[in-house]
Amino acid sequence: MSGPRRPRPEMPAAPGPDVPVYVISVAAELTGLHPQTLRTYDRLGLVSPGRTGGGGRRYSWRDIEMLREIADLSATGIGLEGVRRILDLELQVAALQHRVSELEQDLAVADEALRRARQPGPSGPNLPAVRTTTTQSGSVTVWRRRR
Numbered sequence: 001m002s003g004p005r006r007p008r009p010e011m012p013a014a015p016g017p018d019v020p021v022y023v024i025s026v027a028a029e030l031t032g033l034h035p036q037t038l039r040t041y042d043r044l045g046l047v048s049p050g051r052t053g054g055g056g057r058r059y060s061w062r063d064i065e066m067l068r069e070i071a072d073l074s075a076t077g078i079g080l081e082g083v084r085r086i087l088d089l090e091l092q093v094a095a096l097q098h099r100v101s102e103l104e105q106d107l108a109v110a111d112e113a114l115r116r117a118r119q120p121g122p123s124g125p126n127l128p129a130v131r132t133t134t135t136q137s138g139s140v141t142v143w144r145r146r147r
Contacts, residue, residue: 020050020058027059031067038067046070046084 015021027049028035041047042057047066049057059067066087073083 015061017061020060020063022059022061022064024049024057024059027057027064027067030064031071033067033071041067041070044080044084046080046087 022030024035024038028038031038038047038049038057038059042049047059047063047070049059049063052058069087070083073086074080078086
């Protein structure tokens, strides 16, 4: 018969993808690249690992993924300057996609507000009449509500 069970220590949570925890030797092993290649990519600004107090490089999981992408692009014959340009364009595309998503959300909110405003209330709709035809005659009609 054994004694009472001791509580097991909790496992620490896995670090997030942006937390720099991998030393250069581990990053090199995970990417299949030589540590000197990683130093060159850092020097060229293709990847920017975190630094320890002593100046040692620490790579995040996102850095590891970036290094793999750089290696894949280089393996297809693209030079490092071309790789840099591709990575910059990919970042721009991601930022633009994020902005489009924000604008689509804003538009949906505005559409809903307009729909609600058009619903008749006790004294009619909250907005002046909005022309829904697609023909444009160039004339302007001013509507004034009687009070």
